[in-house]
Amino acid sequence: xxxxxxxxxxxxxxxxxxxxxxxxxxxxxxxxxxxxxxxxxxxxxxxxxxxxxxxxxxxxxxxxxxxxxxxxxxxxxxxxxxxxxxxxxxxxxxxxxxxxxxxxxxxxxxxxxxxxxxxxxxxxxxxxxxxxxxxxxxxxxxxxxxxxxxxxxxxxxxxxxxxxxxxxxxxxxxxxxxxxxxxxxxxxxxxxxxxxxxxxxxxxxxxxxxxxxxxxxxxxxxxxxxxxxxxxxxxxxxxxxxxx
Numbered sequence: 725x726x727x728x729x730x731x732x733x734x735x736x737x738x739x740x741x742x743x744x745x746x747x748x749x750x751x752x753x754x755x756x757x758x759x760x761x762x763x764x765x766x767x768x769x770x771x772x773x774x775x776x777x778x779x780x781x782x783x784x785x786x787x788x789x790x791x792x793x794x795x796x797x798x799x800x801x802x803x804x805x806x807x808x809x810x811x812x813x814x815x816x817x818x819x820x821x822x823x824x825x826x827x828x829x830x831x832x833x834x835x836x837x838x839x840x841x842x843x844x845x846x847x848x849x850x851x852x853x854x855x856x857x858x859x860x861x862x863x864x865x866x867x868x869x870x871x872x873x874x875x876x877x878x879x880x881x882x883x884x885x886x887x888x889x890x891x892x893x894x895x896x897x898x899x900x901x902x903x904x905x906x907x908x909x910x911x912x913x914x915x916x917x918x919x920x921x922x923x924x925x926x927x928x929x930x931x932x933x934x935x936x937x938x939x940x941x942x943x944x945x946x947x948x949x950x951x952x953x954x955x956x957x958x959x960x961x962x963x964x965x966x967x968x
Contacts, residue, residue, distance in 0.1 A: 732778030740770025
């Protein structure tokens with residue numbers, strides 16, 4: 725009877741460790757912390773819970789078979805809960821914004837301010853040398869890139885996520901609309917480098933995206949990234965149903 729708390733602690737600790745260690749490896753292989761769930765959370769947690777539960781059961785007038793039944797239920801509950809929390813959480817895809825164009829600017833009018841900001845970052849990050857001639861490259865790109873900077877009045881936005889659990893993998897979900905009512909800057913390329921092509925009245929739905937760079941550059945080589953802006957894009961077809 726005295727060994728019951730120790731036995732239960734070892735059994736539930738082993739279940740918590742195994743499920744918390746191998747569960748993330750199986751269900752969330754891309755997770756950064758992975759097996760640490762079993763090592764630091766469910767393993768020690770199962771050990772403590774098993775000892776406490778075993779101590780309580782040792783004082784109850786229950787027979788041997790009922791004790792094993794209680795232990796089996798506790799192990800199953802711990803395993804199910806641990807495996808559930810090992811599942812990947814929904815992956816953030818972006819935000820649908822409901823916005824109106826307020827003003828338009830040339831990238832060349834904003835590049836000097838961005839260069840000054842990156843000079844501060846380059847001086848701070850001493851362990852990573854900047855790419856050669858990054859200032860001159862940014863100035864040239866601001867003159868030639870076929871895009872503009874739009875000041876947008878964002879009325880509301882809606883985050884979009886993709887589910888990754890085995891039973892709903894690939895399905896999309898949108899969180900409720902969030903009221904913003906603020907001004908933001910975005911980069912736009914859809915209609916060339918002339919502001920007249922963009923200044924149209926009325927609210928529309930957009931899906932801002934981050935510019936992808938083929939090769940990592942420091943500071944960024946892509947002009948929108950250098951200006952610290954997302955690129956304004958239409959709502960993708962697969963997200964259209966979530967825009968209502």
